[in-house]
Amino acid sequence: MDQKCPASxxxxxxxxxxxxxxxxxxxxxxxxxxQILKALPEANKQSVTVALRELEASAFxxxxxxxxxPLVVEYGLTERGKLAxxxxxxxxxxxxx
Amino acid sequence: MDQKCPASxxxxxxxxxxxxxxxxxxxxxxxxxxQILKALPEANKQSVTVALRELEASAFxxxxxxxxxPLVVEYGLTERGKLAxxxxxxxxxxxxx
DNA sequence: ATATATAGTCAGTTTTTTATGACTTATTGT
DNA sequence: ACAATAAGTCATAAAAAACTGACTATATAT
Numbered sequence: 001m002d003q004k005c006p007a008s009x010x011x012x013x014x015x016x017x018x019x020x021x022x023x024x025x026x027x028x029x030x031x032x033x034x035q036i037l038k039a040l041p042e043a044n045k046q047s048v049t050v051a052l053r054e055l056e057a058s059a060f061x062x063x064x065x066x067x068x069x070p071l072v073v074e075y076g077l078t079e080r081g082k083l084a085x086x087x088x089x090x091x092x093x094x095x096x097x
Numbered sequence: 098m099d100q101k102c103p104a105s106x107x108x109x110x111x112x113x114x115x116x117x118x119x120x121x122x123x124x125x126x127x128x129x130x131x132q133i134l135k136a137l138p139e140a141n142k143q144s145v146t147v148a149l150r151e152l153e154a155s156a157f158x159x160x161x162x163x164x165x166x167p168l169v170v171e172y173g174l175t176e177r178g179k180l181a182x183x184x185x186x187x188x189x190x191x192x193x194x
Numbered sequence: 195a196t197a198t199a200t201a202g203t204c205a206g207t208t209t210t211t212t213a214t215g216a217c218t219t220a221t222t223g224t
Numbered sequence: 225a226c227a228a229t230a231a232g233t234c235a236t237a238a239a240a241a242a243c244t245g246a247c248t249a250t251a252t253a254t
Contacts, residue, residue, distance in 0.1 A: 005117050005118055006189070006192045007117045007185055007188050007189050007192070008112075008114070008116070008117040010188055010191060010192060011108070011111065011112050011117060011188060012112055014108065014112075015105075015108050015111075015112040016211085016212095017105070017211085017212070020102050020104045020105040020108060021102055021105070032230085032231085033230080033231050033232070034229075034230060034231070044212070044213050044214075045213095045214095045231095045232075046212075046213070046232095046233085046234090047211085047212055047213070049231090049232065049233085050211085050212085068220095069219090069220060069221070070222075070229080070230055070231090071219085071221090071230055071231050071232080072230065072231085073230085073231065073232090080193075083191050084191070086187075087184070087188065087191070088104055090183075090184060090187065091104045091107055091108060091184065092103070092104050094107060094180050094181070094184070095103045095104070096177075113241085113242095114241085114242070129200085129201085130200080130201050130202070131199075131200065131201070141242075141243055141244075142201095142202075142203095142243095142244095143202095143204095143242075143243070143244085144241085144242055144243070146201090146202065146203085147241085164200095165250090166249095166250060166251070167199075167200050167201090167249095167251045167252075168200050168201050168202085168249085168250070168251090169201085170200085170201065170202090
């Protein structure tokens with residue numbers, strides 16, 4: 001595998017089945033895992049987990065453990081994540097009427 | 098399969114192994130199939146074909162037959178394609194230094 | 195006559211991405 | 225005591241994307 005195109009790689013981490021929706025939710029405020037699953041009933045757990053891990057790894061989201069026992073976790077946008085939101089907005093503007 | 102997120106779908110058609118590079122080439126001027134293959138030696142024919150078909154289907158590129166016999170074809174950006182170029186530029190600006 | 199270039203197509207395999215269902219640890223509610 | 229909620233993990237299966245190599249047709253160049 002050989003991409004070597006930074007824009008492509010970035011686009012790839014931004015792309016993925018539920019990522020746009022996750023960004024949309026996170027743009028309002030920090031989101032929890034269960035909250036995402038409830039909001040996206042068609043999404044499956046594993047895919048959401050993977051999406052969150054990837055977005056965290058690329059510094060778009062921060063994982064924040066609110067309370068251990070019982071485990072409560074929140075995912076919030078980083079500054080970079082906010083840039084991604086702007087990107088999604090211009091993508092939405094590209095959608096034809 | 099159920100996406101129902103227009104932004105996601107648009108992002109998906111923009112994403113794909115050689116699409117960013119194809120856009121970059123087309124931003125300079127109309128490109129030919131063989132030109133793309135030469136510029137991207139690691140790319141494979143089939144993938145490039147599929148990418149071109151998808152970008153054409155989503156109205157980012159126009160296929161233009163210059164001469165039949167011998168067959169010469171050019172792919173150029175549409176207005177929508179130019180919007181995509183702008184999008185790629187802002188993606189590039191997101192890449193960390 | 196043979197090779198090269200044009201722009202692909204086709205069948206088949208490999209790789210990557212998504213999805214499924216069961217299971218985990220700990221807490222709160224009834 | 226029992227069910228539900230929280231945030232996942234794990235092995236596996238199915239679906240989508242990418243790759244491989246051979247092949248097509250027409251034309252120009254050697």
